[in-house]
Amino acid sequence: MSVGEALLSLCDAQGMRSIAVVGTAKNVGKTVVVGTLCAALHARGVRFGIASVGRDGETVDVVDTIPKPRLRLHPNTIAATASGVLSPSPACEILDVSNLATALGPVVFIKTMAPAFVELAGPPSASAVRALKRRLFELGAQRVIVDGAIDRLAALAGEPDAVIVATGASAAATAEAAAEDAGALVQRLKTPAFDPEQPYIRISGALDAMAVSELIRANEMRQVVVTDPTRIALRGHALIRARERLRIACEQPLNVVAVTVASIGRDRYFEPRALARAVAVQTNLPVFDAYTDRLERAA
Amino acid sequence: MNVSRLCDAATAEALALGWLEEQLATASEYGRERLRGLEPFDPGAESDAQQQASRFVSIANAAGPEVLESIREALRELPDVRGQIARARLGEVLTDTDFFMLLRFCEITARLSSLVGNAFLDEGITVCSEARDALAAGKSGAFGFYLADEFDPTLAARRRELQEAEAQLERLRRQLAERVAGELQRAQIATDQFIVMRDEVHGTLPSGVRVVREAPTYFLCELELDSPALETLQQRDRCAAAAATAEEAVRVRLTSAIAGCADALELSAEGAGRIDVTVAAARFAQHYRCVAATYLREPSFQISDGRFLPLEHDLALKDRSYVPIALTLERANVLTGPNMGGKSAALCTAGFIAACAAFGLPVPAGKASVGLFSRICWLGIGAEDSAQELLSSFAREIVRLRHMLEEEAATLWLIDEFARTTAPDEARALLLALLRRLGEGKNCALAATHLGDLDGDAKIAHFAVRGLRGDGAPVAAADTGDALRALAERMDYRIQRVSQAQKSESDAIELAGYLGLDKELVESAKEILARCSR
Numbered sequence: 093m094s095v096g097e098a099l100l101s102l103c104d105a106q107g108m109r110s111i112a113v114v115g116t117a118k119n120v121g122k123t124v125v126v127g128t129l130c131a132a133l134h135a136r137g138v139r140f141g142i143a144s145v146g147r148d149g150e151t152v153d154v155v156d157t158i159p160k161p162r163l164r165l166h167p168n169t170i171a172a173t174a175s176g177v178l179s180p181s182p183a184c185e186i187l188d189v190s191n192l193a194t195a196l197g198p199v200v201f202i203k204t205m206a207p208a209f210v211e212l213a214g215p216p217s218a219s220a221v222r223a224l225k226r227r228l229f230e231l232g233a234q235r236v237i238v239d240g241a242i243d244r245l246a247a248l249a250g251e252p253d254a255v256i257v258a259t260g261a262s263a264a265a266t267a268e269a270a271a272e273d274a275g276a277l278v279q280r281l282k283t284p285a286f287d288p289e290q291p292y293i294r295i296s297g298a299l300d301a302m303a304v305s306e307l308i309r310a311n312e313m314r315q316v317v318v319t320d321p322t323r324i325a326l327r328g329h330a331l332i333r334a335r336e337r338l339r340i341a342c343e344q345p346l347n348v349v350a351v352t353v354a355s356i357g358r359d360r361y362f363e364p365r366a367l368a369r370a371v372a373v374q375t376n377l378p379v380f381d382a383y384t385d386r387l388e389r390a391a
Numbered sequence: 392m393n394v395s396r397l398c399d400a401a402t403a404e405a406l407a408l409g410w411l412e413e414q415l416a417t418a419s420e421y422g423r424e425r426l427r428g429l430e431p432f433d434p435g436a437e438s439d440a441q442q443q444a445s446r447f448v449s450i451a452n453a454a455g456p457e458v459l460e461s462i463r464e465a466l467r468e469l470p471d472v473r474g475q476i477a478r479a480r481l482g483e484v485l486t487d488t489d490f491f492m493l494l495r496f497c498e499i500t501a502r503l504s505s506l507v508g509n510a511f512l513d514e515g516i517t518v519c520s521e522a523r524d525a526l527a528a529g530k531s532g533a534f535g536f537y538l539a540d541e542f543d544p545t546l547a548a549r550r551r552e553l554q555e556a557e558a559q560l561e562r563l564r565r566q567l568a569e570r571v572a573g574e575l576q577r578a579q580i581a582t583d584q585f586i587v588m589r590d591e592v593h594g595t596l597p598s599g600v601r602v603v604r605e606a607p608t609y610f611l612c613e614l615e616l617d618s619p620a621l622e623t624l625q626q627r628d629r630c631a632a633a634a635a636t637a638e639e640a641v642r643v644r645l646t647s648a649i650a651g652c653a654d655a656l657e658l659s660a661e662g663a664g665r666i667d668v669t670v671a672a673a674r675f676a677q678h679y680r681c682v683a684a685t686y687l688r689e690p691s692f693q694i695s696d697g698r699f700l701p702l703e704h705d706l707a708l709k710d711r712s713y714v715p716i717a718l719t720l721e722r723a724n725v726l727t728g729p730n731m732g733g734k735s736a737a738l739c740t741a742g743f744i745a746a747c748a749a750f751g752l753p754v755p756a757g758k759a760s761v762g763l764f765s766r767i768c769w770l771g772i773g774a775e776d777s778a779q780e781l782l783s784s785f786a787r788e789i790v791r792l793r794h795m796l797e798e799e800a801a802t803l804w805l806i807d808e809f810a811r812t813t814a815p816d817e818a819r820a821l822l823l824a825l826l827r828r829l830g831e832g833k834n835c836a837l838a839a840t841h842l843g844d845l846d847g848d849a850k851i852a853h854f855a856v857r858g859l860r861g862d863g864a865p866v867a868a869a870d871t872g873d874a875l876r877a878l879a880e881r882m883d884y885r886i887q888r889v890s891q892a893q894k895s896e897s898d899a900i901e902l903a904g905y906l907g908l909d910k911e912l913v914e915s916a917k918e919i920l921a922r923c924s925r
Binding site: 093124175186203206363364365385 | 470486487488490491492531532534535536537538550553554557561577578579580581582584585586587588604606607608609611631634635638639642
């Protein structure tokens with residue numbers, strides 16, 4: 093079974109029609125993972141839609157202009173992207189023009205008529221991403237993939253997506269550090285749903301270090317409830333300490349199903365199996381490496 | 392709406408003309424632009440204003456709300472293609488997204504055309520059939536657009552060649568990937584670059600694999616195309632370039648067709664804007680039960696069952712009702728009556744209805760006969776000019792009045808408690824002098840005031856709010872909302888013309904009791920008033 097098919101099976105098991113792939117940093121193989129998912133859906137004969145939170149699938153990195161893996165879509169794929177990045181050839185069918193604006197023009201819905209490399213650019217807001225997904229389903233998509241950067245994670249909040257976290261050698265200086273970061277992120281995203289039967293205190297806005305310090309000082313024993321995991325503005329040790337002392341929960345949990353690793357980075361390479369193993373231990377989730385075509389699970 | 396041609400910002404705010412504009416919100420960008428440019432009718436254009444207002448009302452009466460809503464629905468879907476038309480005129484090759492929008496524009500204008508006919512609108516909309524026909528071959532699905540093969544036989548041929556080359560390349564790549572995957576004993580090679588662990592390689596790497604990087608435990612590899620595959624790749628690239636050229640040629644041709652009918656498309660867009668504003672005005676008339684005013688050639692103002700809609704709307708939200716008023720004004724008029732009796736609301740009602748009439752809109756009244764005013768001026772409470780904040784309230788009022796008097800246009804003056812911050816005798820003298828002056832020109836003035844003895848001048852008509860009914864005891868006013876509701880039930884807001892002998896009371900002390908002011912204080916005030924009267 094290919095990595096793409098294995099990831100799809102995990103999402104199927106959760107009953108999720110849409111899948112969000114989020115990277116812990118740039119150049120951690122997110123586009124490659126999205127590509128494997130697209131290939132698996134195509135192989136299954138499933139008509140699917142794809143959208144991006146922000147910009148993805150470009151041929152060169154817009155920050156450092158180094159070539160990036162490209163997203164190649166099979167015919168009959170529906171995509172939402174900004175009109176300004178739509179390649180004129182091969183021509184796609186224009187299905188609709190939305191009133192969602194991006195810096196690169198309004199978001200248009202297209203259907204590929206021939207194999208095509210497509211650059212995706214979408215709006216950054218949660219409500220706009222929700223609208224895009226809704227429209228993709230209306231236009232006939234049976235499944236939807238959302239390609240989202242970590243800094244725009246909030247746009248996925250409250251959505252019934254299966255979330256796949258992508259990490260890799262570009263995310264940290266060492267494999268251990270990359271694994272720890274991925275573990276902290278997964279732990280944050282997997283914040284449990286709160287129990288309304290138990291006492292709780294609701295935090296409006298972000299739960300940051302100052303708010304956590306106050307709550308710990310006040311010996312808060314109730315559940316500390318945020319709207320969704322993206323409202324927890326804590327990382328690494330601060331998050332671990334907060335979890336030890338407080339019962340942090342959320343109203344709209346996210347469904348993180350797997351992690352992917354890319355041991356090839358822009359500036360460094362990690363030993364593939366060691367990275368996958370470390371990430372599996374830190375996240376306690378199935379870890380896939382699309383480059384080695386392997387699955388790693390924590391013992 | 393060009394409200395600034397009719398009144399200044401302070402007057403517009405006092406009359407809530409922003410609210411009026413919100414109620415007239417159009418559905419399309421064309422309508423929004425047309426509404427923004429809507430000008431008030433000048434005195435002398437009474438028959439044009441009459442014709443427009445009557446037309447809005449007759450459409451409101453003839454077409455049901457659901458018919459107007461279906462037109463608005465179509466207008467909401469109408470894409471704004473003015474940018475595309477302009478770019479085509481300038482020779483810029485349009486994109487497929489542009490063609491999608493233009494085709495959609497043509498289809499929706501066609502739908503609008505039939506909807507408008509059903510709604511008894513006398514103004515039609517030109518459908519640009521040339522543009523529609525030019526783009527028709529690209530229509531796909533419900534309203535999609537694709538640069539279809541039907542546009543050009545060359546395009547179809549180039550795409551077929553590309554498809555064949557693409558399939559051939561794909562076949563060769565798949566064969567290579569499957570062979571390599573088999574030799575490496577893995578399910579597939581799914582990525583452009585892939586990692587092979589050294590301990591999984593028995594002997595050498597399969598042929599067709601290029602090592603990009605070697606590490607102690609693995610190889611980072613890519614598939615290496617052989618000569619036939621490379622030749623096919625070159626052929627695919629040539630075919631892709633040819634197909635792209637053919638596609639662009641079709642776009643150039645379509646753009647030229649669009650440029651050729653740009654005038655007709657712009658005419659369609661203008662028509663859409665016109666219809667949008669008409670439908671918005673008719674909806675306004677339907678929703679607020681408005682009528683077409685009868686336009687008179689002199690500066691006069693006569694209404695029955697007139698309503699100040701923004702206030703009526705706010706009261707309805709609080710489950711309270713608005714009492715419509717009747718008003719027949721002469722050139723100079725004063726309005727007296729109790730506090731909270733609706734004097735300011737009466738001024739607003741007059742101003743709001745005059746403004747609607749000036750723009751040729753239906754007016755919220757049972758019946759209305761009005762003249763066209765070039766200006767509407769609000770003076771007094773609610774018209775403080777922040778730019779003059781170093782001046783006292785009185786000085787600000789006087790400076791504002793001076794500026795307003797400099798204009799010689801036919802003006803509706805709405806004066807609310809003028810000179811209220813100075814000594815009553817001098818305030819009375821100033822107000823009387825002002826009303827006499829305003830009564831001489833092409834004006835109509837209505838001044839609400841608590842000042843007495845203003846009706847000594849035969850040229851000034853005196854109106855009064857009827858005021859509190861009966862001698863009901865003040866209710867307990869623990870809750871201000873309840874007190875206001877009880878007060879509204881006792882207050883007769885109707886306005887009547889009064890003679891000199893009928894003195895108007897302000898009922899201020901009694902109202903203060905209604906509003907929960909300390910009983911002892913109220914009684915004390917009553918005693919003082921009684922002593923003064925003696």
